Amino acid sequence: MENLTVCPICGSGDFENYLTVRDYFFSEEEFSIVKCSGCGFKFTNPRPAKNEIEKYYNTNEYLSHDTEKNDPITLIYRTIRDINIRSKFNLVKRYSTGYNLLDIGCGTGEFIQYCEKNGYIVNGIEPNEKARKHALDNNGIPVFDESHLDDEQDAGKDVVTLWHVIEHVHDLNERMKQIHRLLKKEGTLIIAVPNNNSPDCRKYGRLWAAWDVPRHLYHFETSTMKHLAENYGFEIRKIIPMRWDAYYVSMLSEKYRKGKNDLWNAFWAGSWSNYKARKENLNYSSLVYIIKRKKSKNQ
Ligand SMILES: [Zn+2]
Numbered sequence: 001m002e003n004l005t006v007c008p009i010c011g012s013g014d015f016e017n018y019l020t021v022r023d024y025f026f027s028e029e030e031f032s033i034v035k036c037s038g039c040g041f042k043f044t045n046p047r048p049a050k051n052e053i054e055k056y057y058n059t060n061e062y063l064s065h066d067t068e069k070n071d072p073i074t075l076i077y078r079t080i081r082d083i084n085i086r087s088k089f090n091l092v093k094r095y096s097t098g099y100n101l102l103d104i105g106c107g108t109g110e111f112i113q114y115c116e117k118n119g120y121i122v123n124g125i126e127p128n129e130k131a132r133k134h135a136l137d138n139n140g141i142p143v144f145d146e147s148h149l150d151d152e153q154d155a156g157k158d159v160v161t162l163w164h165v166i167e168h169v170h171d172l173n174e175r176m177k178q179i180h181r182l183l184k185k186e187g188t189l190i191i192a193v194p195n196n197n198s199p200d201c202r203k204y205g206r207l208w209a210a211w212d213v214p215r216h217l218y219h220f221e222t223s224t225m226k227h228l229a230e231n232y233g234f235e236i237r238k239i240i241p242m243r244w245d246a247y248y249v250s251m252l253s254e255k256y257r258k259g260k261n262d263l264w265n266a267f268w269a270g271s272w273s274n275y276k277a278r279k280e281n282l283n284y285s286s287l288v289y290i291i292k293r294k295k296s297k298n299q
Contacts (some may be wrong), residue, residue, distance in 0.1 A: 003046040008172045008218070009227050012038030015045070021211045024256040026058050031213035039227055042196060042219040050170045056214055057128065073261065076251070080244050085114050088163060088192075091240065092120075095290050096188045098158030104175070105165030109135030109143055116141070123157075125149060149178050157182045161190045164286070167216045176232045189234060189291040192242060197221040198285045199276035200246055200253070200269060209252030210245075210285070225289055235294045241277065241284035246270040249285050 006013050015034040022030050034045045048056060088111055092101065099120045103112045106124030108131050116122045124143040126132050135143040160179050169175050179189060194210035195201070196219045201208045211219065220228075226236055247270030254262040254269065270285075277284040 001046040001052070002049040004043065007036040007038055007041055008043065009041045009224060009231065010036060010039035012036055014038060018042055019206055019211075021206050021213045023056065023213055024207075024209070025212060025215075025252075027056055027214075029214075033211065033213070033219060039224065040221075041224045041227070042221075044213050044217050044219075047217050048214050053170070053214070054128075072263070073251075077248075080248055081110070083244060084242075085111050087242075088161070089114055089118065091190060091288060091290075092159055092161065093118075095190065095238070096159035097186045098184070100156060100158045102152070102157045102160045102182060104149075104160065104162045104179075105168065106135070106143055107131050109139045109141035111161075111163065113139050113141050123152070149182070152182050154181055155184050155187075157187055158184055159188045159190065163190075163192045164194070166191055167193050167218045167220065170217065172218065172228075173231075176228065180232045180234070183293075185293060187292070189229075190288060191225070191291060192286060192288045193220045193225065194245070194249070195221055195283065195285060195287050198246075198273060198283055199280070200250055200273035200285045203269065203273070204250075204253040204257070207253050207256045209249045209256060222287070225287075229289070229291050230294070233294050234291045236289050237292050238290040239282050240288040240290065241274075241282060242286040242288060243274050243284060245286035246273040246277070246284065 007015065014037040016037060017032055018035040019033045020030055021033060022028060031044050033042050035042050092115065101115055101120045102123045104125045106112050106126050109124055112122040112124045124135065124141060125146055125148060126135065126143045127146050132143045135141045160183055183189060222239065229236055247266060250269035250273065251263065251266040254266045273285055
């Protein structure tokens with residue numbers, strides 16, 4: 001385990017314990033989430049070090065969503081995933097200024113495969129070796145490990161995407177620095193993350209599935225994402241809801257609460273969360289941030 005002594009966003013050394021959360025998905029171990037007194041950023045602390053985290057990813061379970069399993073949960077997962085791929089692609093198309101795309105944390109590569117079919121020049125980065133192999137063997141997409149980022153040329157990318165990925169990255173600041181280097185001046189950074197200020201998070205509390213400790217090292221909300229972006233000369237241009245995530249997160253949260261699936265209640269919880277989120281000025285379960293370089297004053 002490693003213990004962060006300063007906040008990754010503002011550098012303050014002053015945090016308070018915020019919540020203790022169990023890893024319901026896999027290990028059943030408990031982890032602490034702290035909240036920075038300086039900027040309000042919440043992060044898992046202490047956390048498994050980079051070389052310890054792999055055992056908390058049940059890779060076979062992740063990849064099995066893709067195989068011939070046909071139970072209702074897998075079917076729901078797959079349907080949502082396919083809808084998500086199309087809506088992610090539509091966002092890329094709408095907000096990018098060119099066709100050179102880098103997807104960090106691309107998993108088994110379905111999203112970049114879809115983008116490639118639709119005319120994009122794609123590059124995928126994925127730390128998990130099994131996922132990389134799966135991407136190549138099953139989807140015919142070559143995917144590289146993180147060290148490949150260092151070899152990419154400066155200012156070569158029109159768009160960099162991280163779909164539910166940045167909350168998993170140990171070297172958060174290192175990664176932001178790299179992204180800044182790789183993006184063209186007019187390039188677009190697209191970051192999707194769960195929102196710990198959402199109605200479904202408030203409803204489920206420590207049972208909220210998107211805490212997902214210890215795999216989620218950071219727990220963002222709009223104010224802390226804004227702060228992180230500004231640290232690197234970026235600004236948030238637009239925030240877009242991911243409405244399906246409210247249903248998926250509610251489905252898992254109901255399961256954690258009752259020890260079994262309750263699709264009916266999950267459906268109502270997800271719908272309620274989306275309804276509330278709309279009233280609360282885009283406070284949805286998961287948010288997509290469209291980020292660009294800050295315009296200088298004389299522009
Ligand atoms: Zn802070």
